[in-house]
Amino acid sequence: SQQGEEDPQALSIQEGENATMNCSYKTSINNLQWYRQNSGRGLVHLILIRSNEREKHSGRLRVTLDTSKKSSSLLITASRAADTASYFCVSRTSGTYKYIFGTGTRLKVLA
Amino acid sequence: DAGVIQSPRHEVTEMGQEVTLRCKPISGHDYLFWYRQTMMRGLELLIYFNNNVPIDDSGMPEDRFSAKMPNASFSTLKIQPSEPRDSAVYFCASSYGVGIGELFFGEGSRLTVL
Numbered sequence: 001s002q003q004g005e006e007d008p009q010a011l012s013i014q015e016g017e018n019a020t021m022n023c024s025y026k027t028s029i030n031n032l033q034w035y036r037q038n039s040g041r042g043l044v045h046l047i048l049i050r051s052n053e054r055e056k057h058s059g060r061l062r063v064t065l066d067t068s069k070k071s072s073s074l075l076i077t078a079s080r081a082a083d084t085a086s087y088f089c090v091s092r093t094s095g096t097y098k099y100i101f102g103t104g105t106r107l108k109v110l111a
Numbered sequence: 112d113a114g115v116i117q118s119p120r121h122e123v124t125e126m127g128q129e130v131t132l133r134c135k136p137i138s139g140h141d142y143l144f145w146y147r148q149t150m151m152r153g154l155e156l157l158i159y160f161n162n163n164v165p166i167d168d169s170g171m172p173e174d175r176f177s178a179k180m181p182n183a184s185f186s187t188l189k190i191q192p193s194e195p196r197d198s199a200v201y202f203c204a205s206s207y208g209v210g211i212g213e214l215f216f217g218e219g220s221r222l223t224v225l
Contacts, residue, residue, distance in 0.1 A: 031212065042115075042202060042216035088154065092212060097142055098167055099214060101154035 004091055004102035012108045019076040021105040023089030024069075030092045032065055034074050037086045037104075046087075047074075051094075081111040117203050117217035125225055129191040132220045135184055136205030144214065145178055145188050146202040154202070160186065161208065193224045 004025040013019055025032065031050045035043040049056045049065045049072065056063045062075040072089055089102040116135040124130055136143050145157040158168040163180045171178070175194070180186040190197055200221050204214040 033213070035214070042218045043204075043214070044216070045213045048213065090214070096167070097159060097161065097206070097208065097212065098156065099144065099212075100156065101146070103153050 004089060004100060006087075006089060006102040006105045008105060009103070010106040010108070012110065013079060015079060015081055015109055015111050017079055019079050019083070019107055019109070021074045021087050021089075021107070023072045023074070023102045025072075025089070025091040025100065025102070026070065027091065027100070028094040029067070030094050032063075032072050032092070033090045033099075034061075034063060034072075035088045035090055035101075037088065039085070043088065076107075079107075079109045081109050083107060083109050115203055115205050115215050115217035117201075117220050119220055120218065121221045121223075123223045123225065124193055126194055127192045128224075129189065130193045130197075130222060130224075132188040132201050132203075132222070134186045134188070134203030134217060136186070136203070137215055138184065139207065140205035140215070141183075141208050142206040142212075143180060143186050144204040144206070145186070146204065147199045148202060148219070149199045157188070190222075193222075195224045198222055198224050 006023045033048045034046045037043045047058045049063045060077045065072045086104045086106050088104045090099050118133045144159040146154050148154045157170045158178045160180045178188045200219045202219045204216045206214050
């Protein structure tokens with residue numbers, strides 16, 4: 001399977017704390033994206049980082065990318081109960097428009 | 112724009128029956144993707160199209176699965192005959208190839224095969 005892996009599989013934190021999720025992928029990539037999925041809903045794009053970038057910020061989100069290790073991390077700062085969802089990394093294989101999802105991290109933020 | 116529209120949202124059918132899932136992508140998007148989500152296997156890419164042409168169908172699990180895109184505003188995923196192990200949520204997503212390539216997802220079609 002080309003599917004990437006994420007860890008932890010599940011994460012439970014208190015409101016206000018930071019949440020860090022890690023992702024590993026298997027192929028050469030054009031870019032890596034992070035998506036969020038609320039229970040029973042479709043996925044929503046959060047942030048994209050290109051293969052020639054190392055770090056990117058968007059609001060309370062910070063993404064890093066290490067292409068030598070084929071890994072990425074997503075940091076959510078000052079988490080809120082509304083951040084409770086599943087988070088997926090998605091790698092776009094170089095030279096294609098093939099988007100491969102990671103296994104996802106289920107985040108629960110306790111109020 | 113209304114976003115990616117999928118139908119039906121829920122489908123319950125008997126084993127052996129034909130199932131057709133439908134998707135209307137966002138107008139102007141030239142890529143369309145079909146994904147399947149299960150607890151065991153996560154999100155799997157089944158097939159994707161560019162300008163209505165199938166580009167990669169290597170994720171289609173068996174010959175029982177087929178997908179078509181007769182025009183830029185409509186795609187179908189058909190399962191014939193359906194089996195209980197096909198039970199999953201099927202997502203359609205579309206994207207504009209020029210640009211960052213963000214995927215826009217529909218709300219999914221939850222299929223239960225009894």
